[in-house]
Amino acid sequence: MNFRIIATIAGGILLSAGAAHAADPKLEAALKSFTSVGADAEKLKTYCLMTAAMASTENATDQTQNQEIDQKIDDYIKALGQDFSDAMNLEESLDPNSADGKAYNDAVNALDAKCTK
Secondary structure, eight states: OHHHHHHHHHHHHHHHHHHHTOOOHHHHHHHHHHHHHHHOHHHHHHHHHHHHHHHHGGGOOSHHHHHHHHHHHHHHHHHHOHHHHHHHHHGGGSOTTSHHHHHHHHHHHHHHHHHTO
8 A cells, every 4th residue: 555655656756756846848959058158168258259249239329230230140040050140030929027028038048247247
């Protein structure tokens, strides 16, 4: 009888753990992409240049300058690959207050923090 109770409890734990890890495949791919960029020195350098370019759009003085910066950003995203581009585009479809949105933002913030080192 004790074995049956232990097996039931263990089965319940496994089922609940599986449900907790059954995240959106697109989110899982995005998080993997961000981790990959953070682990690769060259990709991280490109990512940091991209975020600096994004920040510089606030100081752009005219439309031509904005277009040049936008082109640089596009080039950086292309250099980081399709998986990274897909990951960046996923943000638009996420509720920032949801668990997925928070996981996404945490991953981006962790990547951003690596640029300040």
